[in-house]
Amino acid sequence: MKxxxxxxxxxxxxxxxxxxxxxxxxxxxxxxxxxxxxQFFPANAGTSALLSTLAIFAAGFIVRPFGALVFGRLGxxxxxxxxxxxxxxxxxxxxxAIGLVPGYASIGFAAPLIVxxxxxxxxxxxxxxxxxxxxxVAEHSPExxxxxxxxxxxxxxxxxxxxxxxxxxxxxxxxxxxxxxxYGWRIPFLISAILVIISVxxxxxxxxxxxxxxxxxxxxxxxxxxxxxxxxxxxLKMVLLALFGATMGQGVIWYTGQxxxxxxxxxxxxxxxxxxxxxxxxxxxxxxxxxxFFGWLSDKAGRKWIMLTGMLLGxxxxxxxxxxxxxxxxxxxxxxxxxxxxxxxxVTNTAADNNIAVxxxxxxxxxxxxxxxxxxxxxxxxxxxxxxxxxxRTTYTEKKLPPGTYWWFVFLVFVQVLxxxxxxxxxxxxxxxxxxxxxxxxxxxxxxxxxNGVFGGLVPFLSTLIITYSGSQLAGLWYPIIVAAVxxxxxxxxxxxRHAADVMNNEKIYL
Amino acid sequence: MTFLQNLLNATRRLLGIAWVLLAPFCIYLIVxxxxxxxxxxxxxxxxxxxxxxxxxxxxxxxxxMLQWGIIIIIFLPIAIGLVIxxxxxxxxxxxxxxxxxxxxx
Numbered sequence: 001m002k003x004x005x006x007x008x009x010x011x012x013x014x015x016x017x018x019x020x021x022x023x024x025x026x027x028x029x030x031x032x033x034x035x036x037x038x039q040f041f042p043a044n045a046g047t048s049a050l051l052s053t054l055a056i057f058a059a060g061f062i063v064r065p066f067g068a069l070v071f072g073r074l075g076x077x078x079x080x081x082x083x084x085x086x087x088x089x090x091x092x093x094x095x096x097a098i099g100l101v102p103g104y105a106s107i108g109f110a111a112p113l114i115v116x117x118x119x120x121x122x123x124x125x126x127x128x129x130x131x132x133x134x135x136x137v138a139e140h141s142p143e144x145x146x147x148x149x150x151x152x153x154x155x156x157x158x159x160x161x162x163x164x165x166x167x168x169x170x171x172x173x174x175x176x177x178x179x180x181x182x183y184g185w186r187i188p189f190l191i192s193a194i195l196v197i198i199s200v201x202x203x204x205x206x207x208x209x210x211x212x213x214x215x216x217x218x219x220x221x222x223x224x225x226x227x228x229x230x231x232x233x234x235x236l237k238m239v240l241l242a243l244f245g246a247t248m249g250q251g252v253i254w255y256t257g258q259x260x261x262x263x264x265x266x267x268x269x270x271x272x273x274x275x276x277x278x279x280x281x282x283x284x285x286x287x288x289x290x291x292x293f294f295g296w297l298s299d300k301a302g303r304k305w306i307m308l309t310g311m312l313l314g315x316x317x318x319x320x321x322x323x324x325x326x327x328x329x330x331x332x333x334x335x336x337x338x339x340x341x342x343x344x345x346x347v348t349n350t351a352a353d354n355n356i357a358v359x360x361x362x363x364x365x366x367x368x369x370x371x372x373x374x375x376x377x378x379x380x381x382x383x384x385x386x387x388x389x390x391x392x393r394t395t396y397t398e399k400k401l402p403p404g405t406y407w408w409f410v411f412l413v414f415v416q417v418l419x420x421x422x423x424x425x426x427x428x429x430x431x432x433x434x435x436x437x438x439x440x441x442x443x444x445x446x447x448x449x450x451x452n453g454v455f456g457g458l459v460p461f462l463s464t465l466i467i468t469y470s471g472s473q474l475a476g477l478w479y480p481i482i483v484a485a486v487x488x489x490x491x492x493x494x495x496x497x498r499h500a501a502d503v504m505n506n507e508k509i510y511l
Numbered sequence: 512m513t514f515l516q517n518l519l520n521a522t523r524r525l526l527g528i529a530w531v532l533l534a535p536f537c538i539y540l541i542v543x544x545x546x547x548x549x550x551x552x553x554x555x556x557x558x559x560x561x562x563x564x565x566x567x568x569x570x571x572x573x574x575x576m577l578q579w580g581i582i583i584i585i586f587l588p589i590a591i592g593l594v595i596x597x598x599x600x601x602x603x604x605x606x607x608x609x610x611x612x613x614x615x616x
Contacts, residue, residue: 062581233599233604236595237599240595240596244530493526494523494605
């Protein structure tokens, strides 16, 4: 009993550490996108800017689901262990290599081309990793603890994001912004190699999944998992149900709670760089244990309604949450109720371009209630008599929140990450139980990566687009709200609350 | 089978029509938005005052086309999947059957 207990924890830690590193590798590219684009994709070089878009878009949206198919097939034919060992090596190798690629200034057009290729390998590897890790852990788990054990894998995406942000902030803090932009940004990429070597060593010592080994010894593994998964009606209808009734909604809740929230408070509310990151980091750290809690709870109460409740709460509360973000950073309103405590000496600059003169006056102001901000007043005048009439615009940036509001923001982000833990904590066990062992890796990986990569990954792009068309800062939320609402309806109507009794014999599954 | 289960099955079948119709509607939305974005990019090129601004606007248009091209390519098969899902729902493939209930009970 003690042996099997320690064995399952070895399985969980080996799988989780590897998956954590893969997420870390994937996120550092995103977190350092601005610096990377200057190093490899200068905007004035047309084709390289194009490759930059491809690196960001294609890696997430096309290559991830494609990786799910490639590595899923391999995992169902060769085995789980060797496949997710391969994805780990590919991910770690390509991340390390990005840290070594000379910049555009040194090797020209080859630089963005190499980085694009490495980024595509990253996306491909990520597409293959998750399904392997979740399947591997689930196939080692007893039926009544499958949700609990697989939920450890579910913490890795959030922790990968947190660790990537912490490593970047620590390196930047130690080197200073200039050295960091010059060469220091390479360090987080290079660190990946050490982490991957340790993780590969741990994974090498693990045995193949017992369910897959049994199937293999009996000669019952699938010879063509892609065909079996997507051309047999019984499996295809479950792949579609998993996508439209679970992973689609989970993807948008995940990205809204962790990425859109951070982007909104930094870019729309204009909270200063450090505070906006710390708010999200603290909220994620507080919420992370709930992945385990909801995974555990799903073993007792079923997976379906925990996941769907998370989606419904997102649908109902996103608007008031984001409205509160806006209201609490509305300088015009806040300044009415609090006097100015200190203000810096105004700094004025004038610049002329294309017959237009712009005079900007910048001042840092701190109010009595602890709210601070940088005020910039721009006076635009046309030097051409026939030009546009002069106009004045005031903008408020680098806002600093008073402690009460700061912790209120942490709470609001925490609530959103709590929804993430509800939809994401039980989903690995849910997906695993939906498909038979012989095609599980393939069948569960594709809906997962379409749900997360495509539906979730498009949250920033589509939300920004909706804001541009509507003019309302809250309108971008309609995309995750509508997708989560449709997914909730499909999930509530078509999924069963019962989870499969035995993962080996679940071919008739969920109805 | 109880009255409620029959009602649920009927709702599942009926909503199948909604899923079949939702897919082409989504594709229509995506394509029409893509066309609007291309049009906006064309206008930006036409309005560019200098060669530098024109080059930047042209690069922006290429990026816009690439982004929307990827979105259309990736959403088309998903929309087809939604139609198939709707058809299965209409055919009662997701309905609770007595046999399935007995098997999982």
